[in-house]
Amino acid sequence: MAQSFDYEPASASASTEAETSPLERLAEIAQRTAEETGKFANVDAILRIPVTMQVVLGSATIPVANLMKLGRGAVVPLDHRVGEPVDVVVNGRIVARGEVVVVEEDNSRFGVSLTEIVGPLGQGDT
Numbered sequence: 001m002a003q004s005f006d007y008e009p010a011s012a013s014a015s016t017e018a019e020t021s022p023l024e025r026l027a028e029i030a031q032r033t034a035e036e037t038g039k040f041a042n043v044d045a046i047l048r049i050p051v052t053m054q055v056v057l058g059s060a061t062i063p064v065a066n067l068m069k070l071g072r073g074a075v076v077p078l079d080h081r082v083g084e085p086v087d088v089v090v091n092g093r094i095v096a097r098g099e100v101v102v103v104e105e106d107n108s109r110f111g112v113s114l115t116e117i118v119g120p121l122g123q124g125d126t
Contacts, residue, residue, distance in 0.1 A: 022117075030046070051090050052091055056087040056089055062076070098115050099115055101113045
């Protein structure tokens with residue numbers, strides 16, 4: 001049986017933003033659901049399952065002949081434009097979109113600020 005949850009964006013409440021991240025909020029929802037339904041004996045075991053997360057800046061399709069010609073300094077144009085949201089992919093499925101930001105603690109690293117959570121049917125919930 002599928003169950004849907006309301007997602008509350010971090011910008012909806014300043015106190016919520018300061019207290020919990022979206023992942024912490026998701027963990028709280030999972031914990032509350034487990035307590036209410038009693039279907040999961042140990043939610044902690046589920047929350048410890050590792051997943052692969054990727055941020056996709058864009059993609060390109062090129063012939064193998066052009067691929068073989070690529071070298072240092074070559075530029076490959078991607079299908080995303082500057083300013084468009086990047087896709088956040090978990091285990092091969094797009095789960096969110098966001099914008100690239102510089103991490104405040106370390107200006108030499110990038111991060112992603114989530115702007116949209118993608119629903120189960122590929123539709124975004126802003």
